[in-house]
Every structure is written in C-alpha cells, then in structure tokens.
Amino acid sequence: MPTNKKQLKRMIKFVAMLKENRYPNCSSFADDLMKEDLYNNVNISCTPKTVQRDIRTLKEEFSAPIEYDPERRGYYLLHHGWDFPCPLFEEHEMLASVIGARIAEDILPEPLKSQIRQAVDFQLTTNNPDFLDTAFVKSLKVSSGLKVNIKPDVFLTIFNAWKEHKTVNITYSDISDRQSERELEPHALVFRNSVWFVRGYCLLRNEPRTFAMQRILKAEESDNFFDPDPKIINSIEGDSIFTYDQYKDIEILCSRSIHNFIEERPVHRDQRVKHHKDGTFTLSIPAMARHEAVQFVLYQIGDATALNPPELVAKVAEISAKIADKHRQ
Numbered sequence: 001m002p003t004n005k006k007q008l009k010r011m012i013k014f015v016a017m018l019k020e021n022r023y024p025n026c027s028s029f030a031d032d033l034m035k036e037d038l039y040n041n042v043n044i045s046c047t048p049k050t051v052q053r054d055i056r057t058l059k060e061e062f063s064a065p066i067e068y069d070p071e072r073r074g075y076y077l078l079h080h081g082w083d084f085p086c087p088l089f090e091e092h093e094m095l096a097s098v099i100g101a102r103i104a105e106d107i108l109p110e111p112l113k114s115q116i117r118q119a120v121d122f123q124l125t126t127n128n129p130d131f132l133d134t135a136f137v138k139s140l141k142v143s144s145g146l147k148v149n150i151k152p153d154v155f156l157t158i159f160n161a162w163k164e165h166k167t168v169n170i171t172y173s174d175i176s177d178r179q180s181e182r183e184l185e186p187h188a189l190v191f192r193n194s195v196w197f198v199r200g201y202c203l204l205r206n207e208p209r210t211f212a213m214q215r216i217l218k219a220e221e222s223d224n225f226f227d228p229d230p231k232i233i234n235s236i237e238g239d240s241i242f243t244y245d246q247y248k249d250i251e252i253l254c255s256r257s258i259h260n261f262i263e264e265r266p267v268h269r270d271q272r273v274k275h276h277k278d279g280t281f282t283l284s285i286p287a288m289a290r291h292e293a294v295q296f297v298l299y300q301i302g303d304a305t306a307l308n309p310p311e312l313v314a315k316v317a318e319i320s321a322k323i324a325d326k327h328r329q
Contacts, residue, residue, distance in 0.1 A: 025075060026051040030045070074326065099119070150214050162188075165227070167224040179217070250309065256281075267296060
C-alpha cells in the first residue's frame with residue numbers, strides 16, 4: 001500500500017489523467033508534478049523512476065489495468081470500469097464535496113441528488129475533517145427558489161443519455177398540454193431560474209430546441225449515438241436559451257432607487273447604463289425576449305419606464321391598463 005500522502009497524491013493525479021485518456025508517461029508526468037510544485041507549492045514532485053514505481057504499485061496492489069501505448073507514448077486504462085479505492089482527502093477537498101452535496105440537494109432532482117449525497121457520506125466514513133460538525137452542515141443554506149417537480153426516472157434517463165451521447169425518445173407536453181413524440185439529441189443540461197432544461201437537436205423538427213424537464217412525460221434511451229455539437233452547447237451561454245421573439249434596442253428610464261439592484265443583478269450581459277443629473281438613469285439593452293422585457297418593467301412597480309421601442313411601450317401600457325381595470329373598486 002502507499003506509504004505516505006505524497007505517493008497517494010501522485011497516484012490520484014496519475015489515475016485521473018488515465019481516466020481522462022491523456023496518456024501520461026513517466027517523464028511527462030514528472031514534469032507536470034514539477035510545474036504543480038512550482039505554481040501551487042504542493043510538494044509532490046519526483047523523478048520519472050519514482051513515477052515508474054508508483055505505476056507498479058497501482059498495478060500490483062490495486063489491480064489497475066494499466067497498459068502502455070507505444071504509438072501515443074503513454075499509459076492508458078485497458079478498461080474504465082476499474083476504480084481506485086482511495087480513502088485520502090485533504091480538508092479543502094472534503095469541504096468542496098460537502099458544499100457540492102448541499103447544492104445538489106437543492107437543485108438536482110432525484111435520484112441523482114441522493115446518489116451524490118451517498119457518495120459524500122461514503123467519503124465521510126473514512127475522513128473526519130476538522131471543519132465538519134452538525135452546526136456547520138445545518139448552517140450551510142442553499143436556496144435556489146421555487147422548484148418544479150421532475151419525474152426521477154425521466155431526469156435519470158435524460159442525464160444518462162446526455163452523459164453517454166445517446167439519443168432519447170421522449171413524450172413531451174407543451175405549455176398548451178399538446179403532446180408529441182420526439183427523438184432528441186441531449187447536447188446540454190441547463191439549470192435556469194430554478195428550472196431544469198435540456199438543450200438539444202430535435203430530430204422531429206430538424207433543428208435545435210429547448211425542452212423543460214418537468215414537461216417530459218416519458219423518456220427512453222435509444223441505441224443511437226450522436227456527436228456533441230459545440231454550436232448548440234455554446235448557445236446556452238447567452239442570456240436566453242430559447243428562441244422567443246425579441247425587442248431590439250431597448251431603452252428604459254429607471255429611478256435612483258433601483259440602481260444598486262441593476263448593478264448587482266444585471267438584466268443583460270451587454271447592458272449599458274447612462275446616468276442623469278437628477279439621479280435617474282437610462283438602461284440600454286441590445287435585445288431581450290419580449291415577455292421578459294415587459295415583466296422587468298412591470299416588476300419595478302413604477303420605478304422603470306419603457307422608452308423604446310414603441311412596441312414595448314405600447315405593450316406595457318396595455319397590460320398596465322388591464323391590471324388597473326381588474327383592480328378598480
């Protein structure tokens with residue numbers, strides 16, 4: 001068995017590179033450790049001969065199916081079903097695991113939530129970090145807001161299909177309760193505004209689509225594989241993952257009282273703020289989904305006035321009048 005923490009840390013890093021199919025060899029891995037020491041001061045550098053001994057330990061004492069590929073000039077795992085039973089965790093690593101589990105409990109549906117919780121509980125059986133006590137765990141609160149119910153079997157099927165790059169056959173119910181059968185390539189999973197979405201390529205419509213997880217009634221993984229599309233994955237980096245109609249060149253006059261709110265929680269990543277002498281400011285947004293723009297103005301309860309485009313001004317006035325009519329005594 002490993003005789004010290006340094007050896008075990010080296011082996012953990014080496015196994016991680018094998019799992020990631022990075023084909024490390026003794027010399028390249030020793031160089032990586034030296035750089036790690038130089039930049040992060042972790043004190044685990046060693047010679048290539050020491051790395052060779054670590055590989056022998058992994059093979060002989062942990063039955064690691066490690067083989068050498070002469071063409072790639074590096075080591076690899078003969079099969080990825082092998083797991084490295086490693087009981088050692090540093091305190092900061094355990095802290096990250098505990099925090100991750102707490103976040104998972106709030107935002108991940110079952111059964112993935114329980115699986116992550118169980119994994120961390122297993123780590124805690126062999127690690128007793130100083131920071132961990134009942135008070136600490138209870139005082140770490142994560143609140144992502146209201147959550148919708150997602151069928152555990154649906155989420156697990158979509159999650160596994162996303163992980164394995166397989167298409168999935170779904171029964172989907174839209175906002176009008178119209179049901180349709182679709183085959184979907186799940187390219188990305190998105191958690192937005194307390195709701196889980198799957199962003200992928202719909203083979204029925206032959207175009208990228210976004211589906212709310214809670215509206216997927218059934219899901220069955222197929223035997224068909226797909227290649228993840230960077231364009232679809234990168235499309236979720238914007239302010240909206242949907243293809244809603246948008247207002248362009250939006251200008252909203254805001255009162256001084258909501259300035260800090262806008263600074264702390266930007267409406268759009270490319271928004272611009274123009275300050276006025278009286279303390280008010282004009283918020284300029286290049287483009288925004290129509291319903292979101294209207295909701296933003298109304299949500300400010302009089303502290304935001306739509307200036308442009310005229311269609312936005314008219315829609316806010318229309319809805320405000322409708323609300324006023326319904327609340328007149």
